[in-house]
Amino acid sequence: MEADGQSSRRRGNSQRRKFIRRDHVQGHECIFRDYFAENPVYPSNLFRRRFRMSRPLFLPILNEVESYNLYFVQRRDNAGRLGLSCMQKITAVLRMLAYGVTGDFMDEYIRIGKSTVMKSLKKFTETVVTVFSEEYLRSPTAKDIGRLLAVGEQRGFPGMLGSIDCMHWK
Template sequence: MSSSRRVYKQFEDQQKRLLAQQEELVNLEEGGGGDEADKDKDDDHRRQRASHSHRVMEVVGQIAKSRRAANFDRKRERRGKDLLEDYFIPNIVFPYHVFRRRFRMQRSLFNKIMSAICNHDPYFVQKEDAFNVLGLLPEQKITGAFRMLAYGASADQVDEIARMGKITILESLMRFCFAIEALYTNEYLQKPTPRDMQKFLRKGEM
């Protein structure tokens, strides 16, 4: 059995145990009587449902936590500087049409999304660690997320591009998806209207 299937099986088993514990709590509460007991039961049930997602995420985090490996210098600062020189500073190495082809969007759109995500989740903002060493640039984290979504890149492939560890890559991807859903669901992540479809068809013909 592959490691990914093992992790998924462990997650399924843990989720079943959590659901069984919830059902047991609900059954115990149903043994009480009176309006006050019913009200307390409803309140507890709502709290359990509200915290269910949080508990599931904690379980996933425990399962996905890998054994602590020896750290090695990925030269992340140098790779961040190279990434900026390649695509994001005024005198870039690769022209705009190369950015458009590799990132599947215009650079102005990338910068707009990056700014919104950094304002929404400070995880993507560059910070200093306990040794006063600057961490990853937001361009590195968001580039990693885009490469995984656009090309189906693996964590090792993103590590080569952005110099990020596997856990950091997966956390960046998860937080990126949560931020996109929170920021753009109401405006963009909805079923297109007939007018939208006509606009897309005209754009496709052009």
């Protein structure tokens, strides 16, 4: 390893990837201070806008995902340094989904590399489907369909069942 904290790793015969020593603890502290502290920097309306959900919804999802999948549990590496927190991994994933940005967009603020974001995205979606599918990812009942169609009509979209994919229901 070079003195500046960077080294090269070989991938295949010719590709090289730079190792960047990110301060994972600083990234976690920044997210925590900005959104999750007792008196966060950003108020709840900005949390909702940036995460596309409320903080009281985010935290139970975080806790369920972390308790179900060990990948999201913060651990120390062989040198004793703390790795990424569950909050960093899930924040990166949700921001990526909410804004439709690439994995490397998260690096400067959250301190997480593209490959880790992509792995987190895969593990998060698998975990969410496993943990929440029975209750939240089920097929709609006749009552659900009626309620969703009424809401759509009230908002000026008659015949639309939800707004994610603009699916119409007959």
